[in-house]
Amino acid sequence: YEAKREGVRCRFFSPELTERAREQVVLAGELRHALAEGQLAVHYQPQVELRGGAGVGVEALARWPHPERGWISPASFIPAAEQAGLVDWLGAWVLEQACAQGRAWLDAGRPLGRVAVNVAAPQLHNPELGEQVAAALARTGLPPAYLELEITESLMVSPHAAVVERLEALRRRGVRIAVDDFGTGYSALSYLKDLPIDRLKIDRSFVGGLAEQERMRAITRAIIALGRSLGYEVLAEGIETEREHQILLAEGCRYGQGFRFARPMPPQALSPGP
Numbered sequence: 001y002e003a004k005r006e007g008v009r010c011r012f013f014s015p016e017l018t019e020r021a022r023e024q025v026v027l028a029g030e031l032r033h034a035l036a037e038g039q040l041a042v043h044y045q046p047q048v049e050l051r052g053g054a055g056v057g058v059e060a061l062a063r064w065p066h067p068e069r070g071w072i073s074p075a076s077f078i079p080a081a082e083q084a085g086l087v088d089w090l091g092a093w094v095l096e097q098a099c100a101q102g103r104a105w106l107d108a109g110r111p112l113g114r115v116a117v118n119v120a121a122p123q124l125h126n127p128e129l130g131e132q133v134a135a136a137l138a139r140t141g142l143p144p145a146y147l148e149l150e151i152t153e154s155l156m157v158s159p160h161a162a163v164v165e166r167l168e169a170l171r172r173r174g175v176r177i178a179v180d181d182f183g184t185g186y187s188a189l190s191y192l193k194d195l196p197i198d199r200l201k202i203d204r205s206f207v208g209g210l211a212e213q214e215r216m217r218a219i220t221r222a223i224i225a226l227g228r229s230l231g232y233e234v235l236a237e238g239i240e241t242e243r244e245h246q247i248l249l250a251e252g253c254r255y256g257q258g259f260r261f262a263r264p265m266p267p268q269a270l271s272p273g274p
């Protein structure tokens with residue numbers, strides 16, 4: 001009986017969960033330190049026109065070269081940052097870096113097109129987002145039309161009126177709005193009629209199944225048709241193979257991003273040579 005009760009208790013206080021929570025706290029502390037010390041980096045992944053391959057922009061992706069653990073993926077440190085209330089700081093830092101880099105490319109006479117920056121939930125719900133963006137643009141001198149904000153679809157599904165107003169204000173300034181990870185947000189789709197949107201980014205979980213699964217292709221075809229008929233640009237994420245590229249072209253998708261074209265890389269790797 002004793003053993004059984006212990007077993008039950010173990011499940012309640014799930015040591016695994018506690019361990020993970022503890023790790024998040026440690027990670028958050030190290031992240032705060034890394035941010036303060038300027039140890040984070042931003043890499044950039046090209047976005048291209050699927051026909052012809054011309055670059056149309058880059059997505060800024062945060063990178064954390066941890067001194068002991070190597071490169072930690074944003075998929076794990078962004079949630080840690082959110083929990084620790086660090087994401088506004090991190091987001092503002094990435095935004096500033098990306099705008100400065102976009103401006104530097106313009107100045108070098110090699111504009112790489114728009115710079116897309118991911119926006120996390122706490123940033124979207126921060127009334128100061130508009131000022132934050134305006135300040136970054138003003139400080140760096142990047143024209144607003146060169147900035148795109150990527151917002152994950154799940155955040156768009158039932159937006160507060162204040163969020164809609166915030167996005168509309170940004171768009172009136174000339175900043176573009178993209179819906180990231182489209183198709184994964186349990187979408188009610190009705191939000192599409194109310195929100196100011198310029199681009200849909202088809203989630204890479206669909207693209208990855210394109211070549212093998214007719215159903216993925218059917219869903220992707222429907223997303224492309226939906227986006228196009230609403231007047232949005234449609235970009236497919238996570239294109240890895242020639243075959244996926246060809247299918248997307250055949251289905252009328254105009255833009256893409258993925259390892260097939262280029263991996264995310266440090267800005268020097270994308271800059272013009274002498």
Ligand code: C2E
Nearest residue numbers: 061062074075078094118119120238239240257258259264
């Ligand atoms: P995301 O915004 O959907 O970014 C695209 C992710 O797909 C990136 O992962 C990119 O490296 C990866 N990717 C691009 N092409 C391919 C491909 O062909 N195959 C595969 N397998 N993956 C590909 P990454 O950099 O690890 O970022 C993961 C997520 O973390 C991002 O997903 C985004 O939601 C979040 N994130 C990254 N940087 C930031 C940031 O500065 N702020 C916020 N709020 N979130 C960020």
Ligand code: MG
Nearest residue numbers: 059118150180
């Ligand atoms: Mg993104």
Ligand code: MG
Nearest residue numbers: 118152180181
């Ligand atoms: Mg995202």
Ligand code: MG
Nearest residue numbers: 180181201237
């Ligand atoms: Mg995405």
